[in-house]
Amino acid sequence: MTPGPDGPLEGIRILDLTSMISGPVATMLLADQGADVIKVEPPGGDLVRALGPNRAGFTATFVSSNRSKRSVVLDLKTSDGLAALKRLIPTADVFVQNFRPGAIERMGLGEDVVRALRSDIIYVSISGFGETGPYAHKRVYDPVIQALSGLASIQADRDTGRPRMVRTIIPDKTTALTAAQAITAALFSRERTGRGQHVKLAMLDAMVAYLWPEGMTGLTFVGREVHASRAQLAQDLIFETADGYITVGAVSDAEWRGLCAVLERSEWLDDERFKTAAGRVINAAERLAMTGMVLKQRDGADWLERLDREGVPCAPVLSREQVIEHEQIRVNATIEEHDHAIAGRIRQARPAARFSATPARIRRPAPALGEHSREVLGEIGFTAAEVDALVSR
């Protein structure tokens, strides 16, 4: 919102034809890092402009996925709209789209067309399932990838076996981070080699890669597969106290000794089941049940103070309302408030990584639909009248 030092991606221009979440969140991260992201929207705008809670016509998800960008409206179904985009392409370093496979070519903006206009461009295609195969033609929503990637099965109810979704859109946002890193790597490579290239990313692949290191341990060794849910170590370490929920985890011997001291259960140190870290994993169910019984007897803050003193990892389970008020979040300045000219005062999470020399920062609030059509097209020589003619159509 205020002028400041350049971000690490200063000087890079991104033509962003993506909509919904996976593409826009990726380019927002790059925009916060200084890239000039031009969001090209159809006359009706990105669908996210209409989804979920809103104020003055701006939805919360839109403002949190499209800040630091400029918005240009172009109807790419008209020859004038397409021609205007083609005049922008030579000014761009990156071209990103997340239409279903085949659509961008039918629109007349396939890689060959774009590369003819800018030979060293990074051309990026984000898809749901990949470019070929039985699912390539399908529409994708986040739950579909949760189901296909194994995430819903990882989250299954332990008693009934019924699969369960994670209630935030993990595949969309994981794809966004994976795409942002890949685009940045391609930009680095172009800087050294002078060559652009095509970067393709499927949400399904991004999720399987994301889950693999810990979620797929049972299937890693060929010929020695273990039922995946048995190989999974993660426990639901949530405990009820007299006045709310906390999490406590004691993995090492020192942490276990600390926990037994805090709980005043020194006799557990002599229990054969719990003498080693391996034993404590095998007998986790009993151990967690016994721990839970004791933790019910005092207030959460009381336990947390004692646990912290003994070096046992612990935290309160915060509601989202509590997260934004938490002292560590305040010290980190994780959440910023900005004035949006139309939507009013808004909260945003700042870019997570802090760069000492080239800070990432929120550059400007999310744009109104076509807010920068005149400005951006003016920069490449369109007159105000020409822009108005384009936009009014």
Add this chain to the structure above:
Amino acid sequence: MTPGPDGPLEGIRILDLTSMISGPVATMLLADQGADVIKVEPPGGDLVRALGPNRAGFTATFVSSNRSKRSVVLDLKTSDGLAALKRLIPTADVFVQNFRPGAIERMGLGEDVVRALRSDIIYVSISGFGETGPYAHKRVYDPVIQALSGLASIQADRDTGRPRMVRTIIPDKTTALTAAQAITAALFSRERTGRGQHVKLAMLDAMVAYLWPEGMTGLTFVGREVHASRAQLAQDLIFETADGYITVGAVSDAEWRGLCAVLERSEWLDDERFKTAAGRVINAAERLAMTGMVLKQRDGADWLERLDREGVPCAPVLSREQVIEHEQIRVNATIEEHDHAIAGRIRQARPAARFSATPARIRRPAPALGEHSREVLGEIGFTAAEVDALVSR
């Protein structure tokens, strides 16, 4: 495993002092993209070498978080070990560590020391909670960040309100992706400006930023806060069929019409509650219950074929065993098999993003502890005898 074209980060050397997940998964992604990642391990090795299922001494999580790297053992508590690391630093472009705040300075490897040896290095510090504040001193495990970031509260049981963990380590892996992108952006910036810098990342900040666009919609507009759980749209779209679970989502009018046709419930199209997308959201509970009743009557494959024909987004809910056999995963070649000299044949998810000119690929299997001590230290002039003397201590 085989020679091939260079990756986008070819020519970059990373000195990686991280352990556990968030650091190692970040540098693995960069190693697959061609960076020469030297994993510096203490004589006991990264703790992940001992956690979870293993074969021939290699744990599944270790091989899936440390492939494409070389391993050097150095005891940084000895002056000889520290001196050897300092001879490596001038050869490195990136130095990454995820010790608790203050520890790296106590080890004698703070930013000033490292930068004196290589002025343009990217120095990266990954922490759990940040460098100052009430949590900075605490040990961090993934569940602690799930509790503090609001993720456990997002996943709370809708009936009882009891918070619930997501059973895969979302904060660790989200931090890894965020760190990998930030390191890549800093490398890009150095390429243009010649300057290195310090990149700092807290897991807590990475998670809040990740959750924000969709998980924090109720708290985005200052002065118009909505109870966070009410503002959350995501439904648990899992349905039981006669022979298993599927997911089905009908958002647009066309998809709703398609769903009603497949379910042979054309009368639902006249139901006032479901006539608009907004109405279908408001009346989601009834709509999903009614849909669920019908879906129970046939097999999953039968429904999926019909739903696909009508353009309704859908998928089977796959177990992890089914994921690795699924036709779309096969077509995408998402999962690769490699021969590990010691651990045998292993499955890995390939790097998700595909680069047309500079392919990312699995370069080599995860290293044994200190497998490359001689090779790496030899490259900077240590004799075999000197390396043996270092390692034997």
